[in-house]
Amino acid sequence: MKKAAPKKTAAKTKAPAKKPVVAKAAPKKAAPKKAAVKKASSAKDHGSFGARRTLKVGKRSYTYFSLPDAEKKGLDGISRLPFSLKVLLENLLRFEDGRTVSADDIRAVKTWLETRTSDREIAYRPARVLMQDFTGVPAVVDLAAMRDAVKGLGGNPKKINPLVPVDLVIDHSVMVDKFGTPTSFKENVDIEYQRNRERYEFLRWGAKAFDNFRVVPPGTGICHQVNLEYLAQTVWTKTEGKEEIAYPDTCVGTDSHTTMVNGLAVLGWGVGGIEAEAAMLGQPVSMLIPEVIGFRLTGKLNEGVTATDMVLTVTEMLRKKGVVGKFVEYFGNGLDNLALEDRATIANMAPEYGATCGFFPIDNETLKYLRATGRSEERVALVEAYAKAQGMFREKGMPDPVFTDTLELDLGSVVPSLAGPKRPQDRVALTDVKTNFHGALEGEFGKPGQASRRVPVEGQDYDLGHGDVVIAAITSCTNTSNPSVLIAAGLVARNARAKGLKVKPWVKTSLAPGSQVVTDYLNKSGLQDDLDAMGFDLVGYGCTTCIGNSGPLPTEISQAINANDLVASAVLSGNRNFEGRVSPDVKANYLASPPLVVAYALAGSTQIDLTTEPLGTGSDGQPVYLKDIWPTSKDVAATVRSCVTPEMFRTRYANVFDGDAHWQSIKVTGGLTYDWDGGSTYVQNPPYFVGLQKTPGELSDVKDARILGLFADSITTDHISPAGNIKAQSPAGSYLNSKQVGAQDFNSYGARRGNHEVMMRGTFANIRIKNQMLKGIEGGVTKLQPDGTQMPIYDAAMEYKRRGVPLVIFAGKEYGTGSSRDWAAKGTMLLGVKAVVAQSFERIHRSNLVGMGVAPLQFLNDMSWQSLGLDGSETVSIEGLANVKPRTKVNAVITFADGTKQSIELLCRIDTQDEVDYYENGGILPYVLRSLAA
Template structure:
């Protein structure tokens, strides 16, 4: 790949019997003081230096890195491999299949389109916890998963055979990030280049924001949109700025009764407050060596929750021990050790790198915590959870009919999340102590369960208790703590409350192996925690329906019920449509809340139930001893479990192997498929680029506030019958019961466009007091309320371009390709926001949408924009001359329905096309068109 080698970095390293070509980091002056993560980037540039995309000056910019200056140097990073999950991976493979056809149409060879970097996809996002709390739940859920997703799975099976260097881990195996750390990650990669074996650091990008879990292994990687992942698979480097690196010193040891989850929630709150968006975080100091690998991975996993690009740990003996435990070969472990030591990537606590900013946490100060009710960074000390719940409930419970202490009531309607979200970095309400305990809003509701039991539920009832998600289910310390707590509770005769939906969805089969070996499975099942699947389930909204009688009572009485999950995401409307308040907690606390049955519970003073002798049982009576958790880890987990479970990991079970699969270099699209359809990105594409144009006569499709996440924009969750996507499926003969989720239909752009901006919690300020995917349609008389999709169709038919106005941090949340693809397919040409989240901004460019920022200090409100204006944007055409303009001129003319005296509003918007590479993508109409043209050329 490299053909320049300006620094004479190319040398040889011999390990055992093998010789490897390496690019020495120490060949560049100034390397000694660099943080670990920047050394990895330095090696990447040395190895890929070609004098054009990767230049000598970029390499020097890293070696002379100024930790405190604002990042302004663009580099081209070439990740070693790509990992995907099936929701975001299916569109990648759909696009590759479509590119094969486009290449044929342009007279090229379709088999030229292959991943150029190893790509691995783990099917982990499709299992839904339909059945729970019974022995056959896992079997049945997998069966239903295959029934729902057969078309997609056939397509992925085709991809596995049609493309080189693309592997698929079949359903029912595990969660992508856990499979990544336990099996896929190499830590040191090798490959043959020009007949020579090269060794280099394992780096990866993934189509899931929690790819950062692999940072715990010393592997630099992060989540990107499916759009960049496709580009990386096709050999395009990921364009990035050399980041600031925040040094995070860990000292002290975790106290008894505190879990890795509590540590992570504390770090999340600290880093959110500090502000690390767009930065790397790197853990250092003597305390790091004492952090077990599982805890490192748990911390790395939460990087998107604190907002950093990556959250790195160094390579040391803990890393090697984990590689041995998980069954990596002796040769691989020897290579990792030799390479890391040779390349100064081995952790040396005596050398303190220079960082941009410094933070420190004494682990001894961490206390048991949960986070919620809607953001991962809103940490609540467990001892204050009950009183804080009473305060937060006022944002979710209707006030008119309920008994409420008016001193704390706020006049939000029931479904209103409270628009004014505190900015990250400011203190938020969770630390305002009430001087008097608020009186809790209450609405006792009697229901008869399917079992025949009559029970009373109220606001705060725990409707879902889920041990789920990659963050914690890969960590034996919290998983075995949960198993031991279940054993202790079961022996005292405690049971989960009958209205709680209890689910267990581990991240790999190794977890159930060690539960079995430790003799804990039966106790978990005794409390209702039966295996429901190996996959993400609850954390991504695949919690499955609540029992009908519970769902009915919640809807009829507008109850604010809660979910407690061991996940990393608790945004509104995400976990389950019936559940308003969601809390993140460690696996043992998930079980504790299932026993309590309500959020309105103080574990210090409220008893969980009675034992056989009629004595009160408190949480402290069943909390497992830390020493017993450790001894259980030592006695119940062994290498053989990993080698056994991963031996045939790509082969799959009988169901997978017997799927009928098409063959051939190009895919045979099924015209009747409502899951996998050929997208229109390359329709009418020519080899020459079309000049970019200014935007005239545009309308505002949506005017949005602050903190609009990709969860608000991107289609997710269940498809409602009375929605544009529901209408489309019904018109195509799909029964309501077979609608499935948006995630499962990501391979069908028709469904996805209709679900973009359709989140039930979206608040479009063009309408008053309306939530959901609605706007005003100015193509119609009187501009009536309409579905965003229907309005977009009318605008596109009229040839009217569209823009979006938004507030701060537009597009934060998971890195979702469809947030950008859907925006583009709706006909949106520009998004004007106060600020953007990094990935979503670059994804918009990758789909041909220009991201613009209001002038510093200005907002839509301060400029007087209300969204009814006709918008024109000039200055974009400068891009055709090979320059990227710093600003463009925006004129917003009031439309006839606005106050007649209003004059046009004019301002210069900042163009957020930040790198030459992004400018190339935008000129080509998007990243895929750019790649396709360069491959055919």
């Protein structure tokens, strides 16, 4: 870990007032003619490596930070960096300030060429932030609360806005309640608005109240597809003074599949809510300079093989390789044979193969896609000119970049595949699916000898058995952005219809595209009629089945499954298939391409070998096989060429933020500040700024704290953060009951992330967490000390608060691993925890704790709470926090129940001067608020 450049900070009575510049994409209409590079005429500082230059594209001039010039002035060899690291390097050059980004940070990227790995932590500032509604609501809640706080300080609430562009796409709330009819879409939208009106009222207010913040309303598309097709620009621009600055389009998102936009050469990945809020408010994202695994692609896909088959193969290979926490970058001549939508399919599943991102460089295919989706000619010309000027344009004959390690795939070796029955990396060749299911039925599901068992379905003239496909869903950002696989699905439906095949009656079918453009080209081709005939009517534009919003199965189907303990199957074109995720009624879940989803709906079972057994009997009485209805690659390509046009994208996205009549009819209350509804159980004003003064108070040490929890190794943010269903017999359930909310309307912690009262009650409430203060007991409980009374962690924390007693938590190694969930840190702070003492921390959760004003403290050497003999009855005082500096040591005095004391030294993991500033201000949100109010 690097130490921040030393800097004497202002006295604690004054917070920094530095304000980042607002960035906007600014595509213009005039088409440029040519590009030319010259030295910038600006008198501004060129940085340590003289990189500031001017790029002329047609009639417009852009300031940019030249990598070739920096290479000549001390960064020799950087032209051989992976393209993804060139993006990071440009970011460091542009933001070099001697504090958050130093010349040594920049040189560390050059040093990477020799070591191909690094433990250097850098400050990275993405161009923009992407959010979906589940994870985005808390961020907007915090912005609204900041406005109230500024007003309370006598400042102007108008000052509180995102400082980089933020787009929030409402795509996670639609569920497949209705399906298989022409009215399914309308009915599902109606239900969605009824369920989520409180949240939507709040987001609609935010869309009107905040600058630099846009909301894409429900019923429009999935955030990642909207990002790919419209929001992303590949090269971003902003106006700073009289200059227009050009730089790589980059983003972080509050959804893990933000990586999809890497297919368009936009470096992006998913982060936790606190990181996203920090980026939104102009603060840097802390990250290590990553290892970069090069994935060489050669050859081309064979006839009948889809992009989905390819990505399932890539995911399997990279999981075996081990790329967690690393960048993956694709290279090789195989890229010449991949459409950009195919690349986006691979990039999308980076979370499934474990990488931070799956990056594709800019090349001619990038330019082709930008034009095909209706981007302006000027933007396309800027992308080409900028990428070529920076050495970021992939061209034939270029030497391969230097990578940490590589692996290779001949695309010609890819075969039709699915993945399942539980994990996305468990690829199964289509020829082996039947065998795979039989093996899982006997092994994982513990039902040997039951493959042929079938049971009657009440009120129906069919029976049901193990492996029967009860859900067939064309869904998810992974595949619905790719016209080739959606057109293929439509052609399979058309050919099956012509043969007289029908979907089996027990299959719940659904089509949930990622954008309205999909509907346009399916309608233009006439294929939507064929999909409708097979039951794949439009159900909504959103994530649906892939995130568990598959909706209920028909009652008689659900009863047959559960009463007879059947292992039913789902086949979906999604990216995740963990057990219990898709539907509580379905145990075996297989990921597949959209055309295979249609095929399995026709077959009705995963106990059929689609390569050798018939899907069904045609209207002529003859068996129909998959090969009889599978379209040729030539047919698919011809249909795509004739039916997918740039005008579709321009038309659909011209009014993308306007919304339908539902959205327009939502009443917006409040003006610059939100009119909080005290009775709402979904959105509440959080207490982060209660009593906030213009200047932070003096820091103090922790005195006589009680221990809220003793935890062992590998406590994850899934253990800490509220997630899943809300139990009636829980503090959160009791709270909702007190608000006259019935258990049937509890919804989930995810849907209630905008209400801190629910979320803090669910912190440390995981049913599998083990507080070692209570031996042999699972769940979110603790002992109230000195009483020794066992009670829920939330209840104990509130009693300690009433007594004026601060709290600490002790843990083992790798504390906070898992998804970087904001509520794992927010909930910890709201419970009154002042410090977490652990043997080691996961990097992002450590940062999030500091961001919420909680001190992460690390045991030295091999010390642990176990070696100290703690049982939770002790009190703890921590000396040294009142004058904290980056990575200093503090002293903890532990007083045991018998009165004896022991003093130990701990490393304070507040690692940088920026983090010291956050901590002095009580967290990143008060820090930014005071900065903007100053």
